[in-house]
Amino acid sequence: MARGKLRIYLGAAPGVGKTYSMLSEAHRRMERGTDVVVAFVEHHGRPRTEVMLHGLEQIRRAELEYRGKTFTEMDVDAVLERRPAVALVDELAHTNIPGSRNTKRWQDIEELLEAGIDVISTVNIQHLESLGDVVESITGVRQRETVPDEVVRRADQIELVDMSPQALRRRMAHGNIYKPDRIDAALSNYFRPGNLTALRELALLWVADRVDEYLQQYRAEHSIRSTWQARERIVVGLTGGPEGRTLIRRAARIAAKGSGSEVLAVYIARSDGLTSASPKELAVQRTLVEDLGGTFHHVIGDDIPSALLEFARGVNATQIVLGSSRRKTWQYIFGPGVGATVARDSGPDLDVHIVTHDEVAKGRGLPVARGARLGRARIVAGWLVGVAGPALLSLLLTTLNNGPGLANDVLLFLFLTVLAALLGGLLPALAAAAAGSILLNYYFTPPTHELTVYDPKNIVAIVIFFAVGVSVASVVDLAARRTHQAARLRAESQILSFLAGSVLRGETTLDALLERVRETFAMDSVALLERNSDVEPWTCAGRVGDLAKPLRRPEDADVDMPVGDHMALALSGRVLPAEDRRVLAAFAAQAAVVLDRQRLVGEAERARELAEGNRIRTALLAAVSHDLRTPLASIKASVTSLRSDDVAWSQEDEAELLAGIEAGADRLDHLVGNLLDMSRLQTGTVTPLIRETDLDEVVPMALGGVPEGSVTLDIPEEVPIVAVDPGLLERSVANLVENAVKYSPDGVPVLVSASALGDRVELRIVDRGPGVPDSAKDRIFEPFQRYGDAPRGAGVGLGLAVARGFAEAMGGTLAAEDTPGGGMSMVLTLRAAAGRPPARPDLPAQATT
Numbered sequence: 001m002a003r004g005k006l007r008i009y010l011g012a013a014p015g016v017g018k019t020y021s022m023l024s025e026a027h028r029r030m031e032r033g034t035d036v037v038v039a040f041v042e043h044h045g046r047p048r049t050e051v052m053l054h055g056l057e058q059i060r061r062a063e064l065e066y067r068g069k070t071f072t073e074m075d076v077d078a079v080l081e082r083r084p085a086v087a088l089v090d091e092l093a094h095t096n097i098p099g100s101r102n103t104k105r106w107q108d109i110e111e112l113l114e115a116g117i118d119v120i121s122t123v124n125i126q127h128l129e130s131l132g133d134v135v136e137s138i139t140g141v142r143q144r145e146t147v148p149d150e151v152v153r154r155a156d157q158i159e160l161v162d163m164s165p166q167a168l169r170r171r172m173a174h175g176n177i178y179k180p181d182r183i184d185a186a187l188s189n190y191f192r193p194g195n196l197t198a199l200r201e202l203a204l205l206w207v208a209d210r211v212d213e214y215l216q217q218y219r220a221e222h223s224i225r226s227t228w229q230a231r232e233r234i235v236v237g238l239t240g241g242p243e244g245r246t247l248i249r250r251a252a253r254i255a256a257k258g259s260g261s262e263v264l265a266v267y268i269a270r271s272d273g274l275t276s277a278s279p280k281e282l283a284v285q286r287t288l289v290e291d292l293g294g295t296f297h298h299v300i301g302d303d304i305p306s307a308l309l310e311f312a313r314g315v316n317a318t319q320i321v322l323g324s325s326r327r328k329t330w331q332y333i334f335g336p337g338v339g340a341t342v343a344r345d346s347g348p349d350l351d352v353h354i355v356t357h358d359e360v361a362k363g364r365g366l367p368v369a370r371g372a373r374l375g376r377a378r379i380v381a382g383w384l385v386g387v388a389g390p391a392l393l394s395l396l397l398t399t400l401n402n403g404p405g406l407a408n409d410v411l412l413f414l415f416l417t418v419l420a421a422l423l424g425g426l427l428p429a430l431a432a433a434a435a436g437s438i439l440l441n442y443y444f445t446p447p448t449h450e451l452t453v454y455d456p457k458n459i460v461a462i463v464i465f466f467a468v469g470v471s472v473a474s475v476v477d478l479a480a481r482r483t484h485q486a487a488r489l490r491a492e493s494q495i496l497s498f499l500a501g502s503v504l505r506g507e508t509t510l511d512a513l514l515e516r517v518r519e520t521f522a523m524d525s526v527a528l529l530e531r532n533s534d535v536e537p538w539t540c541a542g543r544v545g546d547l548a549k550p551l552r553r554p555e556d557a558d559v560d561m562p563v564g565d566h567m568a569l570a571l572s573g574r575v576l577p578a579e580d581r582r583v584l585a586a587f588a589a590q591a592a593v594v595l596d597r598q599r600l601v602g603e604a605e606r607a608r609e610l611a612e613g614n615r616i617r618t619a620l621l622a623a624v625s626h627d628l629r630t631p632l633a634s635i636k637a638s639v640t641s642l643r644s645d646d647v648a649w650s651q652e653d654e655a656e657l658l659a660g661i662e663a664g665a666d667r668l669d670h671l672v673g674n675l676l677d678m679s680r681l682q683t684g685t686v687t688p689l690i691r692e693t694d695l696d697e698v699v700p701m702a703l704g705g706v707p708e709g710s711v712t713l714d715i716p717e718e719v720p721i722v723a724v725d726p727g728l729l730e731r732s733v734a735n736l737v738e739n740a741v742k743y744s745p746d747g748v749p750v751l752v753s754a755s756a757l758g759d760r761v762e763l764r765i766v767d768r769g770p771g772v773p774d775s776a777k778d779r780i781f782e783p784f785q786r787y788g789d790a791p792r793g794a795g796v797g798l799g800l801a802v803a804r805g806f807a808e809a810m811g812g813t814l815a816a817e818d819t820p821g822g823g824m825s826m827v828l829t830l831r832a833a834a835g836r837p838p839a840r841p842d843l844p845a846q847a848t849t
Contacts (some may be wrong), residue, residue: 004113005156008092009122012203013196015177016163018122019043019090021051025120026088030056034547035085039112040074040105042090046176049840056088064097071097076108079117086118093127106151123147125203139190153414153564160207160600165196207600232261233317236289237308237338240267243357244285250355251321252292253836263294266311268301299519300583310522312350319351378780382424386432389416395438409444414468421476430470437466510542510594517571517587518545521580523559524573527551528591531566538568541595546572552635561588631664638664666705687726692833695719695754695763698726702733703752706741714753720832722761726804729830733813735799736826743769743824761830768823777816803828 007025009018019041026036038058043049061072061078073096079087084379089112092107102108109119125794126135129146136142152158163171170193236251238244248265255261267282286296301307312320325337341354393412397404404412413436421429442449492661510528525545529538538553549572554560557570561584569588633772638657649657695715703711722729733752740750744767752765772780781804800814803826807814812830819825 002116004116004118006109006113006153006154006156007118007120007157007159009120009159009161010152010203010207011122011124011161012163013124013126013191013202015167017172018124018161019049020052021159021161022088022090022120022122023049023056026056026086027052029086031311037079037082037084037087039079039087039089040091041088044177044379048176057084059087062100064099066097066099067429073097073100073509074105074108076101076111080115083115084117086120087112089119089121092121092123093145095145101300104147106147121595123152125199125206125315128152131202131206133629134202135199139195141190158207160203160604162200162203165193165200167475168196171192207596231316231651232319234261234263234319234321235308235312235315235317236263236265236294236321237323237342238265238267238282238285239323240282240285241323242281244281245288246357247321247323247355248285248289248292248294250353252294254319254321255294257667263289263292264297264315264317265289265294266297266299266308268299268304268307268311293308297516297519304338305345307522309345309350311519314519317350319353320346321353321355324354333788337595379424379428382420382422382428383431385416386428386430387435389420389433390432390439394443398443406440406444409440413440414472416470418476421472425476426474429476433466433470453833474789510591510598511544513587513591513594514542516542517584517591520587521571521584522573523571525549525551525571527557527570528595529554529568530595533566541567542591559584562665563588563592567592629720634664635661635668657800688728688806690723690725690810692721693724693726693729695761698724698729699733699752699754699763702730703737705734705738706750710741710744710749711737712749713750714751716754717754719754720756720761721832724810724812724830725806728810732803732806732828733763733765736814736828738826739799740765740769740826741768743767745769756832757829759832761832763828763830765826765828766819766823767825768821770817771818771822771824772816780816781814800826818848 009021011018023041026038030036031541038056040061041053041058043053044433059082060075062075062078064073074089089105090107091107092106096103096105096108102111109121112119126129126139126143127146128149130149132143132146153561169191203278221394232255234251234255236244236247238247244265251263251265255263265285289296297311299307299311301310308320311317319341322339322342325339338351339354343354346352374658390413393416397409397412397466413432416428417432417436420432514526514528517523523545525543527543527550528541530541531538540550540552543550551557551570551572554562554568554570557572558575559571561569561571563569569584569591571584639660641647642654676735699713699715703713737752744750748768751764753764753766755762755764781800804814807830810830812828815827817825817827
């Protein structure tokens with residue numbers, strides 16, 4: 001029998017609508033013919049939730065006695081006996097009354113799922129076990145009823161029921177959540193705005209999952225990835241020094257010379273001798289390169305020139321920008337430097353730019369001991385010094401007639417031993433100590449040319465020499481290993497710091513993170529694999545690198561890092577040492593979080609689009625069903641009356657009926673016109689014909705739809721001509737004036753005035769109505785919005801939206817301001833046309849219509 005599917009509605013706090021959403025889903029499924037029952041739903045006395053229970057079959061509850069009281073719990077046996085297709089079980093984290101079948105309700109749900117019954121449940125973010133301490137620190141309340149996070153994570157679908165803190169507090173204040181006697185205490189304690197905001201953020205972060213899975217799978221199956229562009233890619237090598245900003249700006253100037261060029265700044269943290277970089281300076285350079293349109297990369301590499309070249313070739317770079325060395329002249333004895341090595345090994349496919357800067361030859365400190373990973377050249381040098389050095393020294397000393405003496409001979413051999421330890425580590429130093437002891441015994445301690453020593457002092461000298469050589473070699477090697485470990489931990493901490501920062505900023509996409517993994521560990525390809533259960537095949541959620549050899553299972557990879565039970569990060573290219581898996585585990589965990597976040601963002605966007613479409617459809621339906629039918633009904637009634645033969649209408653009655661028909665037709669034309677205008681604005685088909693226009697030519701024509709005497713017009717002669725589309729301006733002003741007249745008190749006219757302000761002209765429509773609070777000033781310009789108690793016959797809520805849309809199409813703005821003394825002012829700002837304002841001696845400065 002197949003296991004049932006679990007769907008969970010997750011909310012940030014009580015009252016956001018989880019149970020209501022669950023019941024709505026139940027009604028939708030029941031309408032589709034699904035067998036749905038209510039196993040346990042608690043409406044908590046909320047009327048709207050209780051109404052949603054009507055029409056749904058409810059399973060009887062089990063009654064239990066506890067401490068002299070009777071309690072009800074879900075009857076698991078009754079649900080199993082009924083065997084519905086879908087069972088609604090509220091409050092996933094609920095603790096059952098002692099004596100129940102299971103301790104927790106989620107355990108009851110597990111039984112239903114095992115029986116093949118789909119379950120829809122609800123839970124709040126504060127009930128998740130891992131967040132108990134966090135929620136307590138925010139709200140001061142410790143949640144006693146909790147559910148393991150894994151139970152919720154195993155759900156087949158998690159849907160976030162979200163609501164802003166302000167809306168939730170309004171719902172609370174209206175008595176839709178708690179009884180009136182509990183409202184004030186709840187609003188001042190648990191339901192404080194800060195608490196609700198923090199809980200909402202917790203919910204949004206935790207539910208960073210289940211988004212756009214089909215799209216990711218489709219892209220993986222069809223190998224849809226960003227294509228390599230035929231453009232310049234410029235890699236900037238950073239050391240963390242102050243010259244980095246100069247290099248970044250120089251690379252940006254090079255990139256600006258070619259269209260579509262790309263700048264990639266890379267900082268390579270190595271464990272074998274990189275001088276410490278300033279985290280503050282790296283942060284500044286990261287911000288700078290991102291401000292200039294580039295990207296910042298952090299890579300771990302044991303050999304900086306090789307790692308830099310490997311990174312450049314991996315990103316298909318064409319140029320590398322490096323700074324002139326900061327080392328002093330004597331420091332070149334340690335090697336030619338990164339710049340010279342990169343230029344030598346870059347080959348014909350990479351151009352290397354060496355940029356001068358203010359820090360050239362100012363020094364960068366002594367090289368750090370490189371620890372266990374010394375590199376092949378260092379190890380070879382150490383063995384040469386440890387093995388050939390004593391032989392050459394012996395040859396040199398034996399050719400001298402009067403040698404420096406045994407004591408000085410011992411010191412010279414000891415110097416070779418220490419040098420071998422510094423270059424090659426412990427083993428070359430031990431070889432040097434052993435060879436030096438034998439050669440000292442054979443050539444320099446009597447009897448010479450024999451491996452015997454007669455003088456006890458010489459025996460002591462050789463023993464001390466060997467002991468000191470071994471001790472120095474051990475100490476040097478131990479210090480090198482500790483330095484190596486410290487450098488490696490520093491590099492790991494920098495990587496983990498980057499991951500933590502990307503989590504907080506939410507800026508990393510899945511492909512970018514996987515590419516970061518590939519760069520960091522120098523892999524050929526990286527893939528994030530997942531599956532729904534242990535028996536289902538693996539699917540690829542994201543993949544970067546070599547796509548010719550896709551990774552279909554974790555077993556096929558050179559390295560795999562599990563993430564939970566059904567997800568794994570697979571890497572191919574080489575086998576990583578065990579010490580690298582700690583950082584890889586952090587990358588794997590972050591990849592899972594990023595994947596979850598991407599899916600959540602996709603689902604949220606689709607939900608927003610569906611909600612917006614549903615809102616517009618609902619508003620259009622309301623407009624058609626009421627606002628458009630009302631004038632039609634008036635016209636129909638007047639026409640029917642005129643055509644009736646039973647009544648002899650007088651000329652005055654016929655004129656009144658005809659006037660009613662004309663008024664209804666005008667109103668209907670206005671409503672349909674606003675609908676068409678809104679449609680044009682949303683589809684982007686409004687094309688204004690801008691020409692120089694006098695406000696006195698347009699504004700009076702826009703007042704024809706309002707009663708006479710309801711508007712006072714004040715347009716001074718000195719107001720400049722404006723550059724507008726006369727038709728669009730007339731519609732905008734007409735909508736604004738009609739809206740102002742609608743809300744203005746009886747007997748108080750609306751003032752329409754104009755004034756010049758620099759190269760702009762302001763047209764103000766001022767009313768003395770109830771006004772609008774600041775929080776609603778932007779919302780009133782949205783389509784299908786009415787504020788306050790506007791009568792249903794007043795329109796479909798498109799007038800202000802159309803007015804703002806037309807104003808912006810003409811290059812103007814429309815904003816709402818408070819009228820001093822009460823009311824609201826609509827400020828329409830237009831562009832003034834070039835030239836002098838026309839003289840209008842035939843029009844008064846102030847007119848009333």
